[in-house]
Amino acid sequence: MTGVPAAPTARRSYRVRLLVGGLIVLLTLALRLWGLNATSLWYDETFMLYHAQQGPRAAVLGLLQEDNALPLHGLLLSCWIEVAGNSEFSVRYLSVLLTTLGAPLVIQLGRSLTHRRTTGLGGALAYATLPIFVYYSQEVRMYALAIPLTAGFLWSGWRLVSRCGEPDSVQSTSRRRRDAVAYVLLGLLMLSSHLYTGLAWLTTAMWGALSPLLTGGPATARPGGKPRLRRGIAGTWWHTNIALALLALPIAGWALWRLRVDATAVSAIPAEALRFLPIIYGVGQYLAQPWNALFVVVAIASLCVTLMGCFSARTPHRTSRRLAGIWFLLTLTLPIVTLFLMTAIKAKWSERYLLPSWGVALVVAVGTGWELLLRRGTPISRPRLATALRGSGLLLISVWVALVTPALVRQSEGTWALAIQDEWHPKPDFRGVARHIEAHGGADDAIVVVGGYATSAVDYYYQGEAHLFGVPYDKRVLDTLDVVDLHDLEVLEREAGSHRRLWLVLWQHHLADPTNLIQSVLIERCRRLPVDEGFVNVYLLLFDLETCRPLDRLAEPATVLETAFEAPIVLEGYHLIKTETLWEVDLWWRTTGPLDVDYTVFVHLVGPDETIIAQHDHIAGADAYATSRWRVGTRLRDRFFLYVSESNPRMTDDLMAPGFCEDCTLRIGLYTPEGRLPLQDGREVLTIPIF
DSSP states (O other): OTTTTHHHHHHHHHHHHHHHHHHHHHHHHHHHHTTTTSSOOOHHHHHHHHHHTTOHHHHHHHHHHHOSSOTHHHHHHHHHHHHHOSOHHHHHHHHHHHHHTHHHHHHHHHHHHHTOTTOSHHHHHHHHHOHHHHHHHSSSSTHHHHHHHHHHHHHHHHHHHHHHTSOOOHHHHHHHHHHHHHHHHHHHHHHHHOGGGHHHHHHHHHHHHHHHHHOOSGGGBOTTSSBHHHHHIIIIIHHHHHHHHHHTHHHHHHHHHHHHHOOOOOOOOHHHHGGGHHHHTTTTTTSOTTHHHHHHHHHHHHHHHHHHHHHSOOSTTHHHHHHHHHHHHHHTTHHHHHHHHHTTTSOOOOGGGGIIIIIHHHHHHHHHHHHHHHHHTOOTTOHHHHHHHHHHHHHHHHHHHHHHHHHHHHHHTTOOOSSSOSSOOOOOOHHHHHHHHHHHOOTTEEEEEESGGGHHHHHHHOOSSSEEEEESTTOOSOOTTSOOOTHHHHHHHHHHTTOSEEEEEESSHHHHOTTOHHHHHHHHHSEEEOOOOOOTTOEEEEEEOTTSOOTTGGGSOSEEEEEEBSSSEEEEEEEEEEOSSEEEEEEEEEESSOOOSOOEEEEEEEOTTSOEEEEEEEESSOGGGOGGGOOTTOEEEEEEEEEOSTTOTTOOTTTTSTTTTTTOEEEEEEEETTEEOOBTTSOSSEEEEOO
8 A cells, every 4th residue: 555645646746847847948948038139140140141041052052161060050040031030039039949949858868867757957957047058049050959959969879878778679679779760860960050069979979889898787787697788889889870970971071171171260279268168158257256266166066966976876777877977077078178189180169169068968967966966865864964965955056046147137238258268259239330320321331341251240230222342352251361452452442432431340350351451541541530339349430532532542562672582472562651759661562372381571670880770570461361371362561660769779869860860771571480581582681771
């Protein structure tokens, strides 16, 4: 009779778990809808939209050619637009729905790892509330699809390994086959959403291969003496992963092609990036010390509880717990190590690349720690310890929620860093820029976006009549091999020549225009008109074009030299502007072939006695566009400043006299740490007299 009331109790417990799980899913949805349109769409999102709006076929082909992620999300977005439209809310709502589906998958993953039907809710709560997951759930990019697919793939991997340990029967064989098919299909979909989901596959494959070697034990033994799990791994596991690898070969080929042609941006140094992980995946961007450190302590404490609970379990499911511990160890370390090693091949790093692998493991591990504490003290023999453990679990959850709440409030207001930096970098306000131009501009105006790849972001919002174009011209991809040079002055004159005013939009212009050519030409030659409004992380300037045409007149140097160096680079000419305290030297460079070395340019002002009075050395072009990245035929104007004020210790009384330095010379050249680059005539430096 003791078992009679168990069924109603179990049903009641199941209803409670179902209710709590449903509430967490609703919380996941609500937090992702909160502040959904607080910021405007930015370059990455409107780039995806540009292709998706062309139709499913065009979206797939366009994204395959230009994006760094496979087009599964773009295809889905294109179909979604056909039904729901392309408004800000609509395209972001698709991402919200996709990531909300990740919550029940995280629950299932947590339940499988701990071998308890009552667990998984803690991981879902952490997933619902961690600010970085909320942020990328609102972005119109592939992460919204990659995250739930990865969670489903990890769950299917665990199920497949678990099935390998079941006794052989027709039913178990059928289940293994279904799990293997689900594993392969989810793996292909996952890899087709984002290449960096391959980190999750790598971790899962290694875990499945190592788990029988590290666990074994009675729970997996069979009468012949060999662990059944080991036999299953040797068969089903490897066959399934080999099948997935063969089917993913086209994806690998595409990835190698993208690795060769991609030159999107200058990346953060991985060694420096590591210290930002606790900030990006915590509340460090929103809360000051000691609160951000406290959040990290809560996360680490929860992780420690999870690992101790997995490796110290004395239950009938000890083997499964150890498997879970191995899974946590691998998924919390291997993705970071692998990504760092990959930067040796392609120096490209971003915290978001870890979201589908390390990020999912993080929230599941944290939530599992909470649940283990809340359920740890079930034995009645030590009620005080049980109470203390439950209290610790409630404390960790309470502190977590108390810290993420103000962080989410601030995030809902539109504040979030786009990259790993010490300072704030919120999303650029292209929406505000477009609306300001629309309200204060007209058909007689032109709009130029530097760099041109962000034109799609302005064009998405701008509904006015002004002519919109970008430089580099007709470019949709941020590519630091293709930047603004002197040829773009001709584009500027052609596209803006018939218009009365020109709006200049600047975003990441230090990458798109490393020599600041467009802005400097407009400021120096045209009358600047006031813009009475500022915008977050994007700059807007307005110029009167009536008195400064043609805009391409600075495409040629004032003094022609045509001096060739031994490397395929030519100094076309120069222009010298002298003031009482500052001399400006502009140099015109042209490449006649590929350059394999990064050179530094030096400009020295040398007195009659061969003393260097002033000098300015810097990387030719800019840090983001060193000479090894210059394309054949590139023409750049590089600017140098020589300070000749009284504060210069090299300025003597004679040099400061009126008409000083009539016998001085400019000496110009290029060098590397190994030495100077000779000119074709054998000289190491070009000497120019000053008249």
